[in-house]
Amino acid sequence: MTEQHYSLDDIRKNVSHIDNEILKLLSERRLLSLEVAKSKIGTAKPVRDQAREQELLLRLIKTGKTQQLDALYVTQIFHTIIEDSVLFQQAYLQKLANPDSLQPVARVSFLGAKGSYSHLASRNYFSRKQTKLVEMSCSTFRDVLNIVETGNADYGVLPIENTSSGSINEVYDLLQHTSLSIVGEITQPIEHCLLTVGDVDVKGINTLYSHPQPHQQCSEYLHSMGDITQEYCSSTAEAMQKVAELNLPNVAAIGNASSGKLYGLTPVKGNIANQQENFTRFIVVARKPVDVTSLIPAKSTLIMSTAQKAGSLVECLMVLRNLNINMTKLESRPVIGNPWEEMFYLDVEENLKSDVMQQALEELTRLTRFIKVLGCYPSENIKPTEVEIEE
Structure with missing residues (x-):
């Protein structure tokens, strides 16, 4: 029996056919996830079911092994699919909760x-x-x-x-x-990279344009470049536009590679941020707040000013601890016009309408000089479900 050989074009056609089938199936899966969201409205079940997700991932990993697919590969793919499904369901439920915003x-x-x-x-x-x-x-x-x-x-x-x-x-x-x-x-x-007009030698660059934040986020790489001039712009887009207009081989912008294409720029050095996970x-x-359905995870953001005495902030934070409300962010900023007075910003993982959050606000109001809710909104930071992957 002779072995059949395929041409490169035939192989590519088969790959494209499989890719199209994958997209079709992903679309069908997404529509089914919408039906899941509809079914949860009547039962008041939350969108995420971590136990169900873990069971799903373990089953898929096991099935993947029979298809010569390693566990990490399967897990990465389905983490992305699950995240999309959760966000798609959240968006649908939020539209139902806020019909006026449609x-x-x-x-x-x-x-x-x-x-x-x-x-x-x-x-x-x-x-x-x-x-x-x-x-x-x-x-x-x-x-x-x-x-x-x-x-x-x-x-x-x-x-x-x-x-x-x-x-x-x-x-x-x-x-x-x-x-x-x-x-x-x-x-x-x-994803910061150096963008220039044409494929130039990085060693010849002596002037960099960008917003102050990218300059700061890439400070270690910029230091390694030696004596360069850092020019600040109002945005990375303005920086890219400036470099394109100058059309000089010794200038570069810090920005996103795909965005650089809009301005005819070439990425000559990638991954220049201090942290790879940036x-x-x-x-x-x-202008108007939104209602967040109880079926999805929510965040609430507050600002408050405490009394100028020892332990005032600690008392406020103890309110959150005692009510088991998780705080994900605490930031202090000076109050303009009031020297040495601070305004505190807090992000907490709780729905503003929940009984526990209303109790927290009541207690915090008694303890603070000023408190204001900046907003309650769906949490879109979807943490992947963890599963143990056997070697």
Whole structure:
């Protein structure tokens, strides 16, 4: 029996056919997950069932082994599929909980032009909501808020913290004075690289353009470059546009490789951030708060000012501990005009409407000089279900 040989074109056609079948099946699976969400409305069951997910993953790992697929490969693929399923169900349930917010088109403000990290985060967030965007670029964080406050945009997207450079203090300071509510969040991977006009030698670069945050997040690599001039721009998009206009071999921008293509730039050095796992968390703000269904995990963000005496902050934090409310973020910022007085920002994993959160707010109100809820919103940080993978 002679062995059949396929041409490269035939092999590629078969691979493309399989890829199309995979996409079809993923679409069918997503629609079934929507039916799961509908069934949970009547039973009031939460979207996530960690025990069910763990059982599913273990079964898939076992089945994968019979197909010569290693456990890590299967786990990575299905973690992504499960995350998509959870977010898809959450988006559906949130639409039911907030019928007034249903709109086919949304006006969204963000920092920088097309290609900035804020722009990418905006697109990724609203793609989950299946909402078309009218994109409104802004030159400052204050403008992002103002355009929403005045009704000229429906939503604003702002970076709030980064795994490498920490909190974005300017945004926290602006949140002290806004009337807007936080209605959503998204965590965006940040993949910094050097972008130039053409494929140039990195050693010849002596001037770098970017927003101050990427400069800070890539400080170790920039130090290794020696004596270079760091020029600050209002966004990574402006930096890329500047480098494209200069059209010089000795200048570069720090930004995202795919965004650089919009400006005709070439990535000449990737993975330049201090941390390889570099993520920025963005918040979404709007004029009206949203209701978060009890079927999905929620976050609430508060700001408060405590009395100027020893132990005041500890007393407030003990309220959360005693009520078993998990705090995921605590940030302090100075109160403008009041020297040595701090405003504290807290993110907690609890729905504002829950009995335990209402009790916490009641106790915190008695202990603080000032307290305000900035928003309650769906938590979209989907932690993968852990399973033990046998070697």
